[in-house]
Amino acid sequence: MLEAFGITPQALVAQLLVGLINGSFYAILSLGLAIIFGLLNVINFTHGAQYMLGAFFAWIGLTQVGNWLGMPDFSINYWVALVAAPLLVGAIGIVIERLMLKRLYHLDHLYGLLLTFGLALVIEGMFRHWYGISGESYSVPEALQGGFRLESFGLFLPKYRMWVIVASLAVCIATWYMIERTKLGNYLRAGTENPKLLQALGINVPLMITLTYGFGVALAAFAGVLAAPVFQVNPVMGSNLIIVVFAVVVIGGMGSIAGSIVTGLALGLLEGLTKVFYPEASSMVIFVVMAIVLLVRPAGLFGKEK
Amino acid sequence: MSANTRILYTVLLAFLAVVPFQDFVYIVFVMKLLCFALFASAFNLLLGYTGLLSFGHAAFFGGAAYVTAHASKAWGLSPELAILLGMLYACVTGYLFGSLAIRRQGIYFAMITLALSQLIFFLALQMKFTGGEDGIQGVPRGHLFRLIDLSSDTAMYYFVLVLFLVGFLLIQRTIHSPFGQVLKSIRENEPRAISLGYDVKRFKLLAFVISATLAGMAGSMKSLVFQLATLTDVHWHMSGEVVLMTILGGIGTLLGPIVGAGLVIGLQNYLAGIGSFSTIVLGAIFVVCVLAFRRGIVGECLAYFERYQEAKDRRRGL
Numbered sequence: 001m002l003e004a005f006g007i008t009p010q011a012l013v014a015q016l017l018v019g020l021i022n023g024s025f026y027a028i029l030s031l032g033l034a035i036i037f038g039l040l041n042v043i044n045f046t047h048g049a050q051y052m053l054g055a056f057f058a059w060i061g062l063t064q065v066g067n068w069l070g071m072p073d074f075s076i077n078y079w080v081a082l083v084a085a086p087l088l089v090g091a092i093g094i095v096i097e098r099l100m101l102k103r104l105y106h107l108d109h110l111y112g113l114l115l116t117f118g119l120a121l122v123i124e125g126m127f128r129h130w131y132g133i134s135g136e137s138y139s140v141p142e143a144l145q146g147g148f149r150l151e152s153f154g155l156f157l158p159k160y161r162m163w164v165i166v167a168s169l170a171v172c173i174a175t176w177y178m179i180e181r182t183k184l185g186n187y188l189r190a191g192t193e194n195p196k197l198l199q200a201l202g203i204n205v206p207l208m209i210t211l212t213y214g215f216g217v218a219l220a221a222f223a224g225v226l227a228a229p230v231f232q233v234n235p236v237m238g239s240n241l242i243i244v245v246f247a248v249v250v251i252g253g254m255g256s257i258a259g260s261i262v263t264g265l266a267l268g269l270l271e272g273l274t275k276v277f278y279p280e281a282s283s284m285v286i287f288v289v290m291a292i293v294l295l296v297r298p299a300g301l302f303g304k305e306k
Numbered sequence: 307m308s309a310n311t312r313i314l315y316t317v318l319l320a321f322l323a324v325v326p327f328q329d330f331v332y333i334v335f336v337m338k339l340l341c342f343a344l345f346a347s348a349f350n351l352l353l354g355y356t357g358l359l360s361f362g363h364a365a366f367f368g369g370a371a372y373v374t375a376h377a378s379k380a381w382g383l384s385p386e387l388a389i390l391l392g393m394l395y396a397c398v399t400g401y402l403f404g405s406l407a408i409r410r411q412g413i414y415f416a417m418i419t420l421a422l423s424q425l426i427f428f429l430a431l432q433m434k435f436t437g438g439e440d441g442i443q444g445v446p447r448g449h450l451f452r453l454i455d456l457s458s459d460t461a462m463y464y465f466v467l468v469l470f471l472v473g474f475l476l477i478q479r480t481i482h483s484p485f486g487q488v489l490k491s492i493r494e495n496e497p498r499a500i501s502l503g504y505d506v507k508r509f510k511l512l513a514f515v516i517s518a519t520l521a522g523m524a525g526s527m528k529s530l531v532f533q534l535a536t537l538t539d540v541h542w543h544m545s546g547e548v549v550l551m552t553i554l555g556g557i558g559t560l561l562g563p564i565v566g567a568g569l570v571i572g573l574q575n576y577l578a579g580i581g582s583f584s585t586i587v588l589g590a591i592f593v594v595c596v597l598a599f600r601r602g603i604v605g606e607c608l609a610y611f612e613r614y615q616e617a618k619d620r621r622r623g624l
Contacts, residue, residue: 247421291406
């Protein structure tokens, strides 16, 4: 059947794999946005820039830091970066929340969006100023080079790409478990429902808000490190992605954690499929889906009408 | 209009009228400024007076720029018709996007308009007539009403100035009309406006369409001034820039967007030599503005005068 369209099964599977990878990035990023929005009521426009920071910190750690310290042999490898970059970006996020975002909670939610938009401009501008927009390549870590060849299907599955899917799914599921099934998640969900009541019960809500922002941002940086070997590390990698993620969030609705994971993956796959059947529309399909969802179900697929 | 504002407007207009007869300011720069001032004023009608934050106005500005450029270059339409066609495009797109976006509120509204405007960006990138990465270059300015040659900067300048004034007066009229009062009431308290029997969605949509159409007019003007329509005009950075201008200048004030446009365009011009420094500086100013001076330049000045006046009255009363 596929041959009738001039499409080989190999091409189909390859594109689906790319779609699944993009989908896992959409999932992690929209998950972070949803968590932050739930508690802070802020749409974090800086999310894309923080994803880019994660990738850049990994790249700086691997190739630059040794020279800066005067020890050319010293470098921070991929596995350390996978932990260190999110921690660093999360810490920067905590500073941003404490110094700036916190002052805007009593105002219209739009000011949070505007502030984070301004911050995104500053961060992106700085990296464009230092590194240009040409992009740097980050080599795949040794343990994950090469891939599996499935002779019977004529397929080649690169190890690193498989790892990206597994790792991001694992992080998404762990986050879901933490929020939906643990004591800490209980507090978090209670804070989303009614922060004042939760505070009255003796929980330090401002601290919780700060840590939540740090965590959401760290998720973005984690996705950034995962993305570094797949895409080019460049200053605008985040801003192009974040708009798609916004559309994903509108489609899924920010009501449920599982919802944003599933929507992210599904839309990534859909994008991959479109690339096979009608490549010209692949960059637009998610926005078209968003328009349709808005017509049929304005609150989003998993959202609740408030 | 008080006597003071009337004097201010007269002085501003006098300055604008003599721009072609001096050498201090580059005339094309003033034309650019007028285009963006109109763009920001149109945007302010939506954000400042209706309380809707659109993050997708580049779709109207840039899309209309493409339509006008194509109409002028490929079809040889005269400039006034080319601009009207660009506005028609912006009006129709504004209606479509607006009716989708007003289904959600607040932050979602911003995200939806942003995502929808990306559709226009990708269309501009992929369609044949837009010339992809190159855009449409060498757009002829043509003859106004087939009579007046606009290829001289002076003629073009007065054409742009007249269009700007028409757009600005239209916005001023809208704001002070009963319709504008309803818009303000929606901004202040939407549930109450609904309970008073206003069909809020229709008002919002109409405001969106007016704002989009005027943004389109600004884009069309820009494409004739620079004889160029490019991807920069439809990129979401452009949508962000107009948000920047409006907030820096002062949302909900008539002159704010114009001052903001002047500041942003001026800074970009001044810092153009130093890579992407203008983005960093503008972003930082914007952050400070959101944190500390939410009324913007003009808004803060007005507030200051008000306090000053009050203090004076109180002293007189004592």
